[in-house]
Amino acid sequence: MSSTLSDVFRSHPIHIPLPSLPDLKSLPDSYTWTTKDDLLFSASASSDSHESLPLIDLSDPHVTTLVGNACTTWGAFQITNHGVPSRLLDDIELLTGSIFRLPFQRKIKAARSENGVSGYGVARIASFFNKKMWSEGFTVVGSPLHDFRKLWPSHHLEYCEIIEEYEEHMQKLAAKLMWLALDSLGVKVNDINWAGPNSDFQGAQAAIQLNHYPICPEPDRSMGLAAHTDLTLLTILYQNNTAGLQVFREDMGWFTVPTVPGSLVVNVGDLLHILTNGIFPSVLHRARVNHIRSRFSMAYLWGPPSDLMISPLSRLVDPLQSPLYPSLTWKQYLATKATHFNQSLSIIRNNMSSGQIS
Numbered sequence: 001m002s003s004t005l006s007d008v009f010r011s012h013p014i015h016i017p018l019p020s021l022p023d024l025k026s027l028p029d030s031y032t033w034t035t036k037d038d039l040l041f042s043a044s045a046s047s048d049s050h051e052s053l054p055l056i057d058l059s060d061p062h063v064t065t066l067v068g069n070a071c072t073t074w075g076a077f078q079i080t081n082h083g084v085p086s087r088l089l090d091d092i093e094l095l096t097g098s099i100f101r102l103p104f105q106r107k108i109k110a111a112r113s114e115n116g117v118s119g120y121g122v123a124r125i126a127s128f129f130n131k132k133m134w135s136e137g138f139t140v141v142g143s144p145l146h147d148f149r150k151l152w153p154s155h156h157l158e159y160c161e162i163i164e165e166y167e168e169h170m171q172k173l174a175a176k177l178m179w180l181a182l183d184s185l186g187v188k189v190n191d192i193n194w195a196g197p198n199s200d201f202q203g204a205q206a207a208i209q210l211n212h213y214p215i216c217p218e219p220d221r222s223m224g225l226a227a228h229t230d231l232t233l234l235t236i237l238y239q240n241n242t243a244g245l246q247v248f249r250e251d252m253g254w255f256t257v258p259t260v261p262g263s264l265v266v267n268v269g270d271l272l273h274i275l276t277n278g279i280f281p282s283v284l285h286r287a288r289v290n291h292i293r294s295r296f297s298m299a300y301l302w303g304p305p306s307d308l309m310i311s312p313l314s315r316l317v318d319p320l321q322s323p324l325y326p327s328l329t330w331k332q333y334l335a336t337k338a339t340h341f342n343q344s345l346s347i348i349r350n351n352m353s354s355g356q357i358s
Helices: 002-010 063-073 086-100 104-110 124-128 145-151 156-183 270-275 330-353
Strands: 055-057 076-080 119-121 136-140 205-213 225-228 234-239 245-249 253-256 264-268 285-287 295-303
Touching: 055 063, 063 076, 063 156, 086 136, 086 156, 086 205, 086 234, 086 295, 104 119, 104 145, 124 225, 145 156, 156 205, 156 234, 156 264, 156 295, 225 330, 270 330
Parallel strands: 055 076
Antiparallel strands: 076 264, 119 136, 136 205, 205 295, 225 285, 234 264, 234 295, 245 253, 245 285
16 A cells, blocks of 8 residues: 555655754744735634534434535534544554654654655645745654654554554544545445445555644744645544644635544545535645644545546536546646646646546
């Protein structure tokens, strides 16, 4: 799995080690953001809306409808009673903190190589912006043994076990959420031939992205992670008790996702948007920072086999109209995303309608 998924992510590499951000007492110009650097940049999220991101109990008897409505109206939602043990969430947060609290010279021992995917570095989207983001990350694709051994020579195996268990639970949860979302649209098991004989998407691929947003001296002028959509089917995020994730809705602007103990945040990615023929929006989101406490987040990025052709499901396409998007693989979509970033969906949609893609 890891080698194939590595090919997907390698087409869009960023391998720049970071300085020790907490040691900076004032915000350098290279980290100072304005709307000139990103048109979506603003100092704060909307605070006058009475709406909030849906919080869904997965044991609710109406869960399918609730998930469908959330995917359609927000492209994101929070979940409780998701089946991931609280002990495991504590463990993955402990692991994340253990990585980023290491001295910088230790962390860069596991820096992403020039042609690598896994390891320590900055956000992959950094190349699309002139200013730097106030964050650092660690990507895990496949086994983390090689990198973790560099970080913790004597006790890396226990951290590897945490990653392995976390991936197992997240894969099952992602498959469950996928079927809840698709079932809300009337999609049946035989509509997804790549779901596998047990309809559990065992051929799906994933990466774990661990993030750290240090305390920032001027949070209103900085950006932890710039606005973007995910290149996944679904992304499942665990954030600790410090808020920072914001999602964007056209009718209300930026909305800060509240922290709910033990909950997970789920967002629709670009590929699920394509698969549903645009019914589910791929949610634009970003991360802000603060001057009081650092923040950790752990994202599970879940997608199909990298060479599988993804296209709008025929059940969701009006028989009198053409699908909004062409058939393409995850690797092919990455090639577009690596060049056009947040405009990728609109570009392939426009090319489809103009006949440039068949």
